[in-house]
Amino acid sequence: MSPSKVSTISWDTFHNTVDGQPRGGKSKHQGVNPATGEKLWEVPIGNQQDVDDAVQAGQKAFVSWSQTSVEKRKEHIQKFCDHYMSYADEMTDLMCKETGKPRQFAEFEVKGVKGFFDHHINLDIPEDRMEDDEKVITTRYTPLGVVGAICPWNFPIILSLGKVVPALLTGNTIILKPSPYTPYTGLKIVELAQDILPPGVVQAIGGDDKLGPMLTQHPGIGKISFTGSIATGKKVMAACASTLKRVTLELGGNDASIVLPDVDIQKTAPELVMGAFQNSGQVCVATKRIYIHEDIYDEMLKAMVEFTKTVKVGAPDSGALLGPIQNEMQYEKVRSFFEDTKNQGYKFAIGEPEQARGKGYFIQPAIIDNPPNDSKIITEEPFGPIVPTQPWSDEEEVIKRANNSNAGLGACVWGKDIERAERIGKRLQAGSVFINSWEKPTPQAFFGGHKESGIGGEWGKDGLKAYCNAHVMHTYKSK
Incomplete structure (x- = not known):
């Protein structure tokens, strides 16, 4: 009772x-x-x-x-x-x-x-x-x-x-x-x-x-x-x-997602977007960097952009999928990633370089198309709805790129070839690795981070x- x-x-x-x-x-x-x-x-x-x-x-x-x-x-x-x-x-x-x-x-x-x-x-x-x-x-x-x-x-x-x-x-x-x-x-x-x-x-x-x-x-x-x-x-x-x-x-985390060339693009694109933008990106294990195989890069990015266009941002009872940034301090921090991306001349695949401040701390989600490896958006954790994508061709090189971070909380690998995806996943320096899913910690699994x-x-x-x-x-x- x-x-x-x-x-x-x-x-x-x-x-x-x-x-x-x-x-x-x-x-x-x-x-x-x-x-x-x-x-x-x-x-x-x-x-x-x-x-x-x-x-x-x-x-x-x-x-x-x-x-x-x-x-x-x-x-x-x-x-x-x-x-x-x-x-x-x-x-x-x-x-x-x-x-x-x-x-x-x-x-x-x-x-x-x-x-x-x-x-x-x-x-x-x-x-x-x-x-x-x-x-x-x-x-x-x-x-x-x-x-x-x-x-x-x-x-x-x-x-x-x-x-x-x-x-x-x-x-x-x-x-x-x-x-x-x-x-x-x-x-x-x-x-x-x-x-x-x-x-x-x-x-x-x-x-x-x-x-x-x-x-x-x-x-x-x-x-x-x-x-x-x-x-x-x-x-x-x-x-x-x-x-x-x-x-x-x-x-904190700076989670990498590696997308293999054999994925179903239309099914995977919305999942990649949700992995990055769930809870308006305010998740320690949200996807922070997305590495897409060059053979499908343009098509996958286009599909991600199209899905992001359908994502509504708004108040709790507005029917929105994403809410505001929780506080002003974090809001200003996230905006600094938008400003840096604009100032450096990187390409917004979708998203507004300058966002007008209304009554709440709302930010429209953005995807940054192939910024350089040393860019702020790649090397730091925004903890907000902005994510970079980069193409890759060599498996060894992309694993090295994914691991090139002081953080090691979560990571994802997407591919129909499960054996290959798991082989890559075993080499990712992260406490939790997800195969064909965005990051979804569960009480049944130990949760901790590598490195910092x-x-x-x-x-x-x-x-x-x-x-x-x-x-x-x-x-x-x-x-």
Whole structure:
């Protein structure tokens, strides 16, 4: 039975949650609806006292939560899932306002996260056993303590609960820090959790740029799980070094797609476009570079342009496929790629070199036809709806080109010859490689990056170990 709805919940007031209790703050800030430019509700800015209190509450709750049986923890997580899902409609409305996503994609994220709950509830904590004539060696995985989850603004629910659920399952307590650009859904999720979970097990503190360092430097936090940019990830790792706390970093990508000459052009072109422009390009594993075999380059580019012409950009309830850029900072960054492309004289296959700013942060998608290898659009991650294409002829050379990046998060290979596509895919320096699909991470698969795209990883069965210490017991047999 799922819990009945709490009648007192308000969807236009927001607070931090510390030790099971709502907490305001002297300082406040407001998010912005990116589809209208209008300010949203006030949220408190957490301070050092809030962090200290939350860590203390988390440590206290950890004593009993970590000793609660896995089956009992699963029961709590299932009740939490049911309770959350009973508010799916309200959460979808909230997500539309804070992210500007088209309603169908906001709803997909809100409801799709149930897959993360379901997957983890069906997992067992790993345990390995080795025995010989002399001894038994048992490797168990024990929880770390209080986890700090620093979450991004592009998928504020999936990338928050994608940390919360495995942390709880493995016996940790967790403090969620939502992005100041999208604080609302994260704060509400943790508010709902208080109806199900003991105080201190799941807490939330929203704030500004000063809050992250308070978490990363706090000696009472055992692990930081961070999703965000490469630049910020390096700062997080440096801060965590002072206490040697565990750290997982899921950082930016510059994903390459390699298109073989045997593909079905009309079927593949829309998929390439969606891989690049899903969520208005605001995806760490969105396709950022597309390498198309020279034999089909012109025809494929034409088909991609024709499909892109059908892609509508607009507000959540306008029937659009793409929404706005989520915040002004990112909007200006994406515009810099348009400006550089125009200034350098590169060719827009489709897209406007100059885009007039309306009420929201909307940008029409663009495809850049064969810019040079050292161009900004090739070497850097725009995190927006602009993507370059280049022709290739030599397999060895295009693999080298695809790998010529400091990032290594995802990659794709498209081709009817699966054996050839997989052969190429095995040589791509990326944590997740997709054959005949654009990048679609799933809770069933481990997710992490190579090179500067991250340290460690999460999700999948092995992802549980990211929230644990290995605990090895050597038991020698009686003589």
